Amino acid sequence: MSQAYNYCNDFVKRFSYERYLSTLYAPITARPSLIALYAFACEIARIRELVNEPMPGEIRLQWWHDALSGTDHGDVMHNPVAQAIIETIEHHKLPREPFLNLISARRFDLYSDPMPTVNDLEGYCGETSSALVLLASMILSGKPADRQVSDACGHGGVAYAMSGLMQTLAWQASRHQQFIPKDVMERHGVDANVLKGNRSDDAVWAAFEELVELSRKHLDDCEEAMEGIDSSVLPAFLPVFQVELFFNEADKDSFEPLQVCGGAPHIRRMWHMWRTSRRLARLSRK
Structure with missing residues (x-):
């Protein structure tokens, strides 16, 4: 091969x-x-x-x-x-x-259909991202995933995919896509035409922050589920925790959801992944 x-x-x-x-x-x-x-x-x-x-x-x-x-x-x-x-x-x-x-x-x-609901978005993220974390865990451990690993993979994959979608709102709009669910749009009164611009109004910010917080919640649940986890599967989760770099950027006053987010420089990603590997190793030993 x-x-x-x-x-x-x-x-x-x-x-x-x-x-x-x-x-x-x-x-x-x-x-x-x-x-x-x-x-x-x-x-x-x-x-x-x-x-x-x-x-x-x-x-x-x-x-x-x-x-x-x-x-x-x-x-x-x-x-x-x-x-x-x-x-x-x-x-x-x-x-x-x-x-x-x-x-x-x-x-x-x-x-170009809009994502219907938050539940639909979580399901999409689960099938396109959580499944990859799960399969990577199986490759690493050499066995089917147990309940603990499955739970961690489920939450981690959703956090990873959802945060990725929130980083690419401008790109999605250029492709006539809308991953912000309709129920979130309606709850905050978001005008879909605003998503095609380059400046967020209060409604877009509210929808964006709701989904970022949901992504954070899934990441927290993933980390909680990883306490005492089989250490052989840890490399499968290292990409997941790279979303913390995006969270840090999104917290800055200068951040604009409708501007293309280029992501952190390679050297910063490498440093963060090394630190994460040590953190997860300690978590697995608890």
Whole structure:
């Protein structure tokens, strides 16, 4: 799998740097499988960027669904990400259902429908992000996740995905997407047209702060669930706690939700991840 892995490694390093960094904290034998998992996630997440209409996106998602469900659909082994993730699934005996659910959830990305409710948003984040943390934990531990690990993965993945969506409101608006749920918009009286601008009004700020606080709550619940957790799974959670860097930025008076947030510099991310690794190690020993 060396050539496929090398491709995936470069791909993840480019499009999901915090996940790439986290693999450096994993045992060397687990790194190719983690990279394959994260490359798959990046590949599926980027489909909306690569198509102009929903139908080509649907075709790509169906190709991935067929590839991972074992249905013949062209020579999947010519695709390095498909080769790597199929070999990873087979090697670790990973369940295929979370992969197929992730693919199905990403169909929402292809259209311009607003997210209906907060519960729908949490479900979307769970299937597209929590599932990845769970699968990474299974790769690292070599066994199915217990209740404690599953709870931590659930909350951590939602915190990670939700905070990511709050960082990209301006980008979403440029793609005619709206991940702020309709019930939150209605509760605060948000005018959807304001989201297409570059300056937030009080209503947008209120909706933004509600969802950031919900993301913080999920991160707190994740950290609480990790007390005494199996230390082998800790690298799976390192990307999750990178959201604390976003929380710090969002707390600044100069922050503007409708401006593109470039994220922290690489060196700051590296430092924060190192500190987080030590903190989580102490937590797992309690």
